[in-house]
Every structure is written in C-alpha cells, then in structure tokens.
Amino acid sequence: MTSTNLPAAAGHSEPNYVAWMRARQQHEHRQQPLISQRHAKNDASESPDVHAQEMVWAERHAHELRLHDSAIAQLRRGSGLNGAG
Template structure:
C-alpha cells in the first residue's frame, strides 16, 4: 500500500533534483569568470548535488525501515 506512494515520492524528488541542478549550473557558470573561479563554482555545484542525493538516499532508507 505504501509502495506506490513511495515510488511517486522518489520520482518527484528526482524531478526536483534535475530542475535544481540545471538551475544551479546556470547560476554558477558565468563566462566572465577565470578558470579557478569556474572550477570552484563547478565544485560547489557538485558538492550541493552530492549532498542532496545523499539526503534523498538517507530519506529513502528511513522510509523503507519504517514501512
């Protein structure tokens, strides 16, 4: 009974993550930045995306434990 709800939740989180990652990439990438700043911006975007994915993973594991 909880499984369809969980699948819908996971899919919505994935869609939100894709939208956010595209937005963050556009916000961080500016053509007038020098190479070091671009690398820093890309690293920041990667770290934010990785942290978000980790939170989703942890949340999914908790959801499975409680169902």
C-alpha cells in the first residue's frame, strides 16, 4: 500500500475513510484468487533452487546457534572478553 492511496487524516471525514477502506478490501478480495492461483501452481524449475536456499539457510542458522552457544558457555566459565580465564 502506498501513501498516495491512503486518505490523509486531516481534512477527511469518517465516511470518506470508510468508503476508502471498503474499496481497498474489495480490491484485495478480487486479487485473492489470482494470488492463490499463483501459489497453487508449482513451478518445477524453481524447486531445486528453493530447496538449495533452504539448505543454505538451515546450515547458516545452525552455525549461528553453535557460535551463540559457544559464546554463552565461555561467559559461564568466566573466560569472557578480557582474556582472563
């Protein structure tokens, strides 16, 4: 939604806002079948790319969790950032 589609708060009465909101909801309602249809169609050419991206994200996320756990363990052992251990 862009700010040009939104009526300004000053100078617009409540009926104008209600009319704008109804028009917006009707537009979204008309667009919903298109969006659902796009999601329902699986493009086989994209599947390997999506799977590869998910795998990369999962590996990166697991690595970040290991780094976090390691940092917490170091802090608990008292060997924080000052090098004293």
